[in-house]
Amino acid sequence: MDIMKQIEENIIAGKFKETEGLVKTALEQGKSPNEIITDALSKGIDEVGRRFKCDEYFLPEVMTCARAMSTALATLKPHFTTEKKTTIGTFLIGTVEGDLHDIGKNIVSMMMEASGFTVYDLGIDVKPEVFIREIREKSPDLVGISALLTMTMPAQRDTIKAIEAAGLRDKVKILVGGAPIDQRWADEIGADGYAEDAVECVEKSKVLLGLGR
């Protein structure tokens, strides 16, 4: 089987112990890191997303696929020194101040990266001023703000207000997400979009940037 197909299927099967070897083989065969992302990893993770959406895959499967995916991306990373990474947009993401939850956010980061975005993950418990500093520094197209608790949801609004006050609101599209979040809340606090899960975050990000689906 073609090495690219093998990597794609490795991601779908979540066999993360074999991922590094396969990616190295592809590099040895002269595949470029960008090709590996576009022609193998993206296809694999798209299929994982599809299976997750229609209840063929559940968290145990998705977590092992995610681990295979991050292994592949880590293996490719040193090879981007000579070749510039092709990107369809820049995405900055963090969990709001006062909230330490990150599993969902990490899956979103990983899916966005696998789908061709350049991702800057600010981690958890991110203060509004850190979002602002990083927006100034990285000039992202999109900002993702995550909150997992009703108690920390108001910090999403505070973060958006702070971005506005800093005069940066029209420079970025803002997506919000997290367990208690819905479209109504996203509208109320003036976000540009709400994504229910990582797959939807990729879709909505593309729509917001006018890239179609």
Next chain:
Amino acid sequence: MEMMTSRERVLTALDHREPDRVPASIWCTVDAYKMIRKNLGLEVKDRYPVGSTTWTQDVSAEEDVVEKLGADLIRINVSPPGGVGFREIEGGLLVDEWGVVRKRVEYKGGSYLDIVKYPLENATVRDLEDYPWPDPADPAVTDGLMERAQWLRKNTPFAILLQCGRGGIFEQAKYLRGYAKIFEDFVGEEEFIRALFNKLLQIEKEFNRVGLEAAGEFVDVVRMSPEDLASENQTFCSPSMFKQIILPYYRESFDYTKTLFHRKNPNGKIQFHSCGAVSYPFMEGLLEAGMDVYDACEVKVKEESRPVSFKQKFGERLSFLGAIDVQWTLPFGKPEDVRNEVRERIKEMASGGGYILSSSHRITPDMPFENIAAMYEAVREFGKYPIR
């Protein structure tokens, strides 16, 4: 219909018959409990005993609050070994009786606890033997429990729920192993998962045994350790994985607990909690394993798993507790929104009995007291049978 006592109301509902009105219950965090007491004009202490699990910081509401709110079911619980729950270590970190390390996280208007160290993240099967597990035989676990239960039965009209367990099986495994790691284990480390679940099952059974031996004869409902099986959209694993890997441990836990319980109270019910969009195959499995009551009936989940769907599908065999939304209505809605939701939920859930109204998860301190009061007022107003 003649007015019933609170206990008659609850027992009739749990027997799938219509009482005089829909019974109500309360479940809250300690900070919310203080806020509620203050608003009811009751004395507020600095500290309250640890409730269902150490980390959730909830509290078993006392009889004065239950009475003033007009609820019908009162909760008592087994206590942590040593009686304390958390021990503080360097850096202000808190360690619970399971060895899980948490940090107090401040947000605007309060704080909550979150895990910073999963003690079994890198453990092997062998490590489980030497691990310092909590000891259900510690006398503090049931200290005062029998006296409390007996007193409540004699001096109050309420039905009594005993919160057993102190952590659970799948739930506690997540906290010990880590959320990300445990899901990977399901695919690659089944032997470890089974060894861990088995250890946790033995501990759960022991907590339930000592609790029931102390207070079983005065208790109407036993609530097992809460277990979360789903997010809002999906269960945490496939139905087949649930049936093969998780359910056998619940079945043994339910069987064991129910057998002991029925020796003390032949009509006693087993209550089980999960958040999220638990699916029909999971519910079927839990029912077959012996679940009688399901809480807390989260509202903002996919359609198949909403309280009304479960009522239609399982209502003849299963009672429900909860179902008043804690994600939007109680924290952000107006009292009028709460009234409307209570009215709607009663119409959906209460016919034929089998429903105890409560918040769809713990009441937290960010919920305005007016909304909480409105919930209990509305159940009196709209909950009279026959439901119109």
